[in-house]
Amino acid sequence: MKSSRSAACIVVLVLTVAVSQTLLAQSEPADLVLVGGDVVTLAADPGQAEAVAVRDGRIVAVGEPAEIEALTGPETEVIDLDGRMLLPGFIEGHGHFLGLGEALMTLDLQDTRSFAEVVSRVEQAVADAEPGEWITGRGWHQENWNETGEDVVDGVPTHHELSAVSPDNPVLLTHASGHAALANEMALGLAGIAERTPNPEGGEIVRDGEGQPTGFLRQAAQQPVRERMRIWYQGLGQIARQQRFQRQVDLAAEQALSHGVTSFHDMGQRFDDIDRLLAMDEEGALPLRLYVAVIGETNTDLDRRLPDYLRPPADGRMLAVRSVKRHLDGALGTHGAWLLRPYADRPDHSGLPQMSLADLRETAAIAYQHGFQLNTHAIGDRANREALSVYESIQRLAGDEALRWRIEHAQTLHPDDVPRFAELDVIASMQGIHATSDGPWVPQRLGEERAEREAYVWRSLLDSGATICNGTDVPVEPISPIASLHASITREMANGERFFPEQSMERVEALKSYTIHCAFAAFEEERLGTIEVGKLADLVVLDRNLLEVSEDELAEARVDLTLVGGEVRYRRENSE
Template identity: 55%
Template sequence: LDLTTADTWDDIVSLVGEAASSAEPGAWISGRGWHQEKWSEPPDPMVEGQPVHDGLSAVSPANPVILTHASGHASFVNARALELAGIDADTPNPPGGEIVHDAAGRPTGVLRETAQRLARAAFAEEEASLSEAEREARAREQVRLANEELLRKGVTSFQDAGSGFGTVDLLRTLADEGALPVRLYVMLQGGMATLEGRLDEYYMVGYGGDRLTVRSIKQVADGALGSHGAWLLEPYADMPASIGLPTTPPEEIERIARLAIERGYQLNTHAIGDRANREVLDLYGRTFADHAEMSDLRWRIEHAQHVNPADIPRFAELGVIASMQGVHACSDGPWIILRLGPGRARSGAYVWRDLIRAGVIVTNGTDVPVEDADPLASFHCTVTRVIEGGETFFEEQAMTREEALRSYTWANAYAAFEEDLKGTLEVGKLADITVLSRDILTIPADEILETVVDYTIIGGRTEYSRGS
């Protein structure tokens, strides 16, 4: 179910009820895209600003339901899913996660961060019931549809922030078959036990005619601001008892950092809160100091959404790339001050200008499926910071249009060690070109969102043409 356009919690309950009315008893109902801060009215009843599962459970008594937050950092489940996951009032919080309870100690249905895995393990049993051929066919169709959407939106290269070895195996097969039109830069995900013995065999650069590169590892230090999971130095303004939480212990990320640097892998770590960003910068710094002979590492912090001002120059000092997503500032702008308060929001939230001024390389993207894959929406936010209602969200942090274009092209290529092949239109580079209906460097800002993609060209071949 697509929950991105739901206006209220009641709308979501209705969508699930409709799905349950035609679903086989016992079949899972899944969806993604809800965000409590974007609803026109708060749910009733609610706990910590989020609904409780009673209404959802009433319309889906025979079907387990799992609904993922827009950020991916929380899920909402019904009573049947709680039962299958073995979650009750006495279930302890897993490391790096939280099972939200009401005043009586009853699980509300909200599972934050790693607590989602309890329900996803039960959900995965349905996938396991499929034959190997059915699973591969489903995965191939997912890749085909993703490529189709990316090409339609002018994307010629895509950086996949976390996939397993099985996914890489499929992508390598598709590359061999010539079925990967969009170039992929894939980050491997997993813990030490998963990664340690397999990194050498999966390292690849420019495989299949520059269609597939695997040379980086993804780790996750904390959650998201929307779900109160981002790890902060000081408590949330709207939840004073919480500073969020580390989803992976910093010492575990540091062990993987040492593995990465010794195997020649780039490390890209998700960090949203200012505490998480500081911890990651600290462990990167220690790793670099212990391997001073290594250079041009280009390690990244993914998102870097809320950074303490004291840590901004450290990105440049360490050579760490701020891998950011412009569109998040406009999506989050209407509610971010509620989370952080006006002072912290102004000094540390989505501070692109401060980072650039400090000499930091700032990249751009959409974080799909958290946001739509459309680069033009992110470009528009990057240069305007215009949020819902027409207000601006600390517009002094906006980029110029040239900076925004560079963040989306050359900077992304640099962050993937591909600036000799991509990022600028030069003789000798790959002929990857997006042709737009308007000149986004000169048109009025409010016309940027009216711009459409005319052609998407990859390797000199037109992969998408509007109207054809």
């Protein structure tokens, strides 16, 4: 009896303390109040309010202006939303953080409309470079060019015009997909790529009619050139390398925040760069949240070193590490995606697998053993099927444990494999902008019937119960959630046509794919992804309500404010 009375007293005491703390929290002034707008919480469907209060980096109240006014003190910062839209901060579900910074430091070739433009930009860069200095660029796509010149193999110009303007500088220009590159004569020579050089496993050295390398390197064939570039980079010295790394981080963060991105799923980094990011996090120098996957390490090194790098999302950290990234195939645009049937425009070719299934199974076992999520790049329908089967074997071992493993891109899915995502609790990490960017040439690669049935089937996945985490794959595409949301909702291509619009998302579905679903994909749904009391105040203010404006106006929406942990990290000029 005495024991029972003691237990009852303890319960009453705990409840009394909890109620007292709640009342205290409600009475203390907030650090920040945002009031007078369309607050779309996404906690419900979609969930509406007009004001939010923030204290110590967390949301402490969501409701009507009169409720929030009680938390406004003399030191409280008040932001008048003036009818604008307030959303949870956008989560970039698949991008390359340092790659974005690097892209901003090299030649941007995304807007080129001819090979002559590419050559001209390289020529200008050579004029400002020292002999021997590497010239790099990214973003070109042969399908976007109106003119390629006369010396063309497999739809891509040979290196000769490029080499003529860069005789003393090695040049490497990465394809928009990231899965191929064009090298000049000097870069090929440094890498030892010549007439008799064999194709590496998982790669192709494209050759002309006489067997000479054209400079176009598919998939793994890029690696010897990139290794020579890495050696040159190492020769710059530790101070120069650290300064370059810091510049990459600063530029990438600035771009991300200006587009309303408060969290970034980075796919991924090697251990040495993760070490640099960890050091920055310890110094409080990361301005947005990073969820980083380990990439490029051998299975042996993963098994040995992963336990030292397990870093789940937690308060006081901006950097989380708890996933491993693997590439099972390449890109559709470069004929690298691994297909069940050959390409429509290359009947003798079904893609370029980038690793053996045995290696992927070993990686999966290592990731599971050490408590890491596995994120597998799979674009072709064959690659997706094989990845799902590997995941299924591990899920059987895990039983009821929710692994939340991911397939990155999932661009081409056989209808039989669509329901497997929901059945296996596999997250489809897809990029809305890819469908409208790739749409004009996808039927050329797959054929009309297969493109309609299998390509970028968001509606089919959602209807089957799967979770989609959206993104841009930056720097493959610009880091614009607005552009990717517009693509997800409309499937409208640059030519005004719509790419199989029956696979579109509804607006709330699209917003959730950029917020709470990506938070779920990173095990952060308790902290991020919706506007609710107790969650981190990662927020974005837009100049219009994406749920109400026309589709054309949606595409023109602008980010006015980006807040991370209740602090304004980006403010658009003349936005208030």
